[in-house]
Amino acid sequence: MAYKAELFVALQRVLPKQALSRLVARAAESTLPWLKNALIKLAIKAFNINMDEALTSNLDDYKNFNSFFTRELKTGVRPIDLATDSIASPADGTISQAGKINKNKILQAKGIDYTAERLLGNDADAKRYYEGNFATIYLSPRDYHRVHIPLAGKLLRTRYIPGSLFSVNDMTAQALPGLFSRNERLVCEFESDDAGTFAVIFVGAILVAGIETVWSGFEKPGPGAVRDTDFSAQSVSFMKGDEIGRFKFGSTVILLFKNQATNWEESIGAHAAVQMGQKLGSVIKAQ
16 A cells, blocks of 8 residues: 555656646636536546535536536535534545644644644744644545535635645555645635634645635636735625635645634544534634
8 A cells, every 4th residue: 555655646746737737627617518518427427426416417507517516515415513612514525634733733644744834834823723623624526525614704814825736635645745735725714703713724636627715716826926815804704604615626625723722523533524514523612
């Protein structure tokens, strides 16, 4: 297994990941009926996508592959845990790792960790989460790809950090140190009444055609400077479970909470399957 993982990472290192991902993005935006329908049928079969949950199973209702991949679900198929102290899963997927942030170290895989500073791209921001809790959720291509807020909160700031586009699956996570702090990502920080400041981080991956948010739309990807945007003077607020963004292919969402703000459910450990809206943990005290 270790040999296969190292070989898989080595292959990714030599691939033109940015160019390949942008090429896939163009195909995914095509409105040619024959092309987009062929891509959709291929994805449904290859990834065993459950179309019974989709708002529509009629391929003609999707203008392109991306609109299918970020498809809306039928009302009620992802109920939100509305207990006042609960933390709802922001996405469908599999828990890669979850637990305590060891001072500033976040566990990526057995024997591998990375720093909050590198993930967030800012030392001062990282200190807010020292000794707090984290959860890393991997979204496979078959999963629902809209991301929702785990607690009611007000958007404070975002930071787009350019980076690579390695795969974020378990094999890569076990073989590539600092995976999530290498890849392109969007850090979103919110303020909640009960848990204080918390972060929802969208991590890009190979073949991810883009990250979108409901407040800014498509985040223009690619190399360049870090982009910081301050929303603290605006009233961009959400109720728990509201949609805040989406991925256009499989990727990862990371949650960060402050020290002594939250506890995870005992069932929320590595490789646990989760669905958007289910209870991941609880708020334990106001910050």
